[in-house]
Amino acid sequence: MKKIFLMAAAAFFAFAANAQAPARNGVYYLVSFPNAAHHEAEITMTLTDVPAIGPLKVRMSRSSPGRYATHEFGKNIYNVKATDISGKDLSIKQIEGDVYEVGEHGTVVKISYTLFGNHTDGTYVGIDASHAHLNMPASFMWAIGMANRPVKFEFNDLDKYGWKVATQLKHEGDNVYSAPDLQYMMDSPTELSNVKTNYWDVVNTNGKKQKMGIAVHSDDDQATVDKFATMVQKVVLEEKAVFGEQPDYDYGSYTFLDDIHPTNFGDGMEHRNSTCIVDRSEKIAGNENNLLGTYSHEFFHSWNVERIRPKSLEPFNFEHANMSSELWFAEGFTQYYGELILARAGFNSIDDYTGTLGGLVNSVLAPPAPAKYSPAQMSRYAVFTDAGVAVDATNYTNVFTSYYVYGGATALALDLRLRSEFKITLDDYMRQVWLAYGKTGKPYTIPDLQNVLGKVTNPKFAAAFFNDYIYGVKKNNYEALLANAGLLLQKAAPGKGWMGRIPGRPGNGGLVIGGSTSTNSPAYKAGLDANDTIMQIDGKDVKEAAAINDIIKDKKPGDKVSVSYKNRTGNHEATITLEESPSVEVVTYEKAGKELSQQQKDFRSNWLSSKVK
Structure with a gap:
């Protein structure tokens, strides 16, 4: 025993002068940034109590919580090495793009590698001298078969760069943080930077006090961050009012991690006890309302999807895309509430909100896909479209x-x-739904959602609604429904000629159509599609998309225009019969010059007014 202890102590002292020794049966990451200016981190993963029999397999993830498509995180690690407890090199073999195997080894194995990250968003990694923005699946290798082991992180170089740690990981002291297992670790984005924070207490319905806060990496001063935090507090309370209570957050706190800079890639990514918000604005100041939309959406997820959890995503698989038929509820209902909450909290006026409503209604009435495909089917398509990468052309215009x-x-x-x-x-x-499936931690299925609707209404209504609008493609009567609140649904461009959206770019002597034309557009019906080059419309040259609008701006539905175009089969002539655009808009009765009844006023107020008592 004494001999083993001395060997281990010497080895771990060599591992890092200030590192804590990994716990037995645990996983320990040492994270350093000697080359942050060039977007690199150096990471060492130490595994203890490794079974001595059989090869050890370690890997990078191919998916990330909150994302549903596949992402090849393994492409951004290199210099992968393996050593034993004494620092002796072990043979490590790359057996797949993101999987490595160590054949012969002892009970302690250290895997080290360089991580490159220069894409700051909710999915990937951004490293430079100003910060290390770490999405865990994109950052850390993990050992297959050790998902239930406790995890610790030690972050080096914080003083060197003037960084603080913002994360939902549990703070163990100094620069060491922990997670109970792999699932929690992967769900814990971490921002290392000179964050400015503002925390406040919320007393939950059960009497427990919980700490809420924002941790912002931006070019704003503390006063701006503090003022913005008071706006976020209103959003938090409005969302608490929807469910009647907040979740009991792990370790008693919830943090909005926010990184704001023009070089970022905009994103918002929900997590169990935090959310990762990335914005491309210059700073918070002047962009508060735009930022609040993401805060509102992502915080609603702390109930809906993080705890009200689809069975199809339990447990989350980090080795491939995670498909779910329930995203219309998990993401779609959250989308609805994210904007509704801003109206209830007083940040968006009724006229602001009508624009949001018009966008929602247009999404199901104007494009061709909703007429053919159900919300459940579109949810499954997320494995291709949720920030998924495709180098070949797709027909998303018509099928998604x-x-x-x-x-x-x-x-x-x-x-x-x-x-x-x-x-x-x-x-x-x-x-x-929260009481039945979120608070209890029981994952749900679509039939479960239908059953709850049947209990708050009646089983007949619930069955019809799900058959028609979740499994089916029938559309609700939005015109009549919105009228209850004194809102008018009307054509966005009545009496104006429309040929459909033409996604094009100048080239080949004209305008090259860059993507599929919509199946419900006059252009599609006339035979035009991707890679055709429009030369003239009604005898006028067309070299940019704006020229089309200029040519048809005074024309009406039923008018015909001639089109000269070419493709690989030669030169062609077509006649397009213009139609009226299917796009709609929502306006208040007041703006439309219609009288608003008291019943409509009450309906609107009950719907859009604050619910905070």
Whole structure:
């Protein structure tokens, strides 16, 4: 025993002069940044109590919590090495793009590698002298078969760069943080930077005090961050009011991690006890309302998707894309509430909100995909579209509508129908889903959601709604539903000629169509599609997309225009019969010059007013 202890002590002292020794049966990461200016980190993973029999396999992830498509994180690690407890090199072999195997080894194995990261968003890694923005699956290798082991991190070089640590990982002291297992670790984004923070207490319905806060890496002063935090507090309380209580956050706290800079890639990514928000603005100041939309959406996820959890995502698999038929609810209903909360909290006026409503309704009435594909089917398509990468052309224009807005439009219709037909609200429904599946930690299926709706309404209504609008492609009567609140649904461009959106770029002597034309557009019906080059419309040269609008701006539905175009089969002539655009807009009765009844005023107020007591 004494001999083993001395060997281990010497080895771990060599590992890092200030590192803590890894716990038995644990996983320990040492993270350093000697070359942050060139976007690199040096990471060593120490594994103890490794089974001596059989090869050890370690890997990078190919998926990330909150993302549903595949991402090849293994491409950004290199210089992968393995050593034993004494520092002796072990043979390590790359057996797949992101999987490595150590054949012969002892009970302690150290894996070291260089991580490159220069893409600051919610999915990838951003490292420079100003910060290390770490999404865990994109940053850390892990050992296959050791997912239930406790994890510790030690972050070096914090003083060197003037960084602090912002994360939902548990702080163990100094620069050491921990997670109980791999799932929690992967769900814990970490920002190392000179963050400015503002924390406040919220007393939950059960009497427990919870710490809420924002940790912002931006060029704002502390006063701006503090002022913005008071705005975020209003969002937090409005969302708490929807469910009647907040979740009991692990370690009693929830943090909004926010990184703001023009070189970022905009994103928002929900996590169990935090959210990762990345924005491309210059700073918070002057962009508060735009930022609040992401805060509102992501915080709602701390109930819906982080705890009200689809069974299809439990447990989350880090080796491949995670497909779910429930994203219309998990993401779509969250999309609806994210914007609704801003209206209830007083940040968006009714006229602001009508623009949001128009966008939701358009998403299901204007494009061709919702007429053919259900919200459940569009949810499954996320494995291709959720920040997925495709170098080949796709036909998304005609076969995909985002489950965010499709589900948001479905939530809007259900909310208005519950209010008008049953005198209850979508808040009542969400609260019951929370009590049945979120608070209990029991993953749900679509039939489970239907059963809850049947309990707050009746089974017949619930069955019809799910058959028609979740499994099916039937559309709600948005015009009648919105009228209950004194909102008018009308054509966005009545009486104007429309030939469809032409995604094009100058080239080949004209305008090259750069993507699929929509199947419900006059251009598609006339035979135009991707890679055709439009030369002239009605005898006028076309070299940019704006020229099309200029040519048809005074034309009406039913008017015909001649089109000269060419492709690999030669030169062609076509006639396009213009139609009226299917796009709609929502305006208040007041703006439309219509009188608003007291009943409509009350309906609107009950829907959009604050619910904070």
